[in-house]
Amino acid sequence: MHRPTLSILSAAILLAWPQVAAAEDKLTVYTYESFTSEWGPGPQVEKAFEAECGCDLEFVSVADGVALLNRLRLEGGRSDADIVLGLDxxxxxxxxxxxxxxxxxVSTEALTLPGGxxxxxxxxxxxxxxxxxxxxEAIAKPPSSMEAFLDGDNGKIAIQDPRTSTPGLGLMLWIRKLYGDNAPEAYARLSERVLTVTAGWSESYGLFTAGEVPMVLSYTTSPAYHMIAEGTERYRAATFEEGHYMQVEVAGITKKGADNPHAARFLAFMISPAFQDIIPETNWMLPVAPTSEPLDPAFGKLVEPARALLFTPEEVAENRKAWVDEWLRAMSK
Known part of the structure; x- marks a missing residue:
């Protein structure tokens, strides 16, 4: 009497098995859009890691690092992410x-990140x-300090919104680090220099390269792209004597990813030469661990900050909302 039932159950299990196996052989990584673009590191990272793990690496992208955190909050415990890559x-x-x-x-002993x-x-x-x-071609004498930049009259800048963009948040924190409780006054001065505030980095940098604005908030490493990919030194970073705010980008394993054996393997791969070799000339940032070959000489021409400015993660968490509100009030005057 039970044989037909057992046969049906057996068939159902066999039909379901490929789907279970497929789920175990898949790693879902949330990241930001420029990482997964055709010119970003994503395509090369995907190919290299899939060859190593024999699994399917799937990227899901949002606009920026701040958007990653916002998406996790919206999804709560229902996120599909095994790894989140791109917070700072x-x-x-x-x-x-x-x-x-x-x-x-994961062992991080091989890291060469300044400050450890x-x-x-x-x-x-x-x-x-x-x-x-x-x-x-638009600015002959760039500002040599944050103070000179805020008081300057040599053109407008495109920046990013600190509520939606990690570079935008970085600029706000940079000014806050330099000016402390006097930051609102500095923000108000900055507002006179701003042509537009975009949601993310890509939009503002696109305006800059299109010639719509002579300055843009980006990274000391951005000129390396133009030197290596375009063969031009037209675009340069201004050196600020007070120092430059540092950004460290990170990845972590979600609670869902804790059950995926490929998650920890991906993080170990991420700080290996196979991944780190890809970063400098695709994400146009600096590697945090040894690469298999020296960086292109263009990286030796970049600005080297006299001081690395940084708040602790705890300081930012405690004050970010109040500081952003302060920024918005000053910038809207």
């Missing part, structure tokens, strides 16, 4: 507090410094 240290304390991540368990690394939840994959990038 200005957001990690908030991400930890949200309960989205688990300890990574000791976080058990996130692993860095690149770093850089924010900078005002200017067009030498």
């Amino acid at each position: 240290t200005n957001l990690t304390a908030e991400a930890k507090a949200g309960g989205f991540f688990v300890p990574h368990g 690394w000791s976080d058990d939840t996130f692993v860095p994959f690149d770093y850089g410094y924010f900078a005002v990038i200017y067009d030498t």
Whole structure:
């Protein structure tokens, strides 16, 4: 009497088995759009890791690092992400507090990141410094300090919104680090220099390269792209004597990813030469671990900040909302 039932159950199990196996052989990584673009590191990373793991690496992209954190909050415990790649240290304390991540368990002894690394939840994959990038054909004498930039009259700049963009947040924190409680006055001065505020980096940098604005908030490493990919030194970073704010980009394993054996493997791969070799000339940032070959000589021509400015993740988490509100009030006057 039970044989037909057993046969039906057996058939159902056999039909379901390929789907279970497929799920176990898939790794879903949330990241930002420029990482997954055809010119970004994503395509090369996907090919290299899939060859190593024999699995399917799927990227899901949003606009920026801030948007990644916002998406995790919206999805709550229902996120499909195994890995989230593209938050930075200005957001990690908030991400930890949200309960989205688990300890990574990956050795980070090989890291060469300035200042070292000791976080058990996130692993860095690149770093850089924010900078005002200017067009030498439009600006002959760039500002040599934040103070000179805020008081300058040599053209407008495109920046990003700190509510939606990690570079935009970085600029706000850069000014806050330099001016402290006097930051609102500095923001008000900045507002006189701003042509437009975009949601993300890509939009503002596109305006800059299209000649719509002579300056843009980006990274000290951005000129390397133009030197290597376009063979031009037209676009350069202004050196600020007070120092430049540092950004460290990280990845972490979600609670869902804790059950995926490929997740920890991906983070270990991420700080290996196979991944780090890809970063400098696709994400146009600096590697956090040794590469198999020296960087292109163009990287030796870049601005080297006199000081690396940085708030702790905890300081940003405690103050970010109040500081952003302060920024919005000053910038809207």
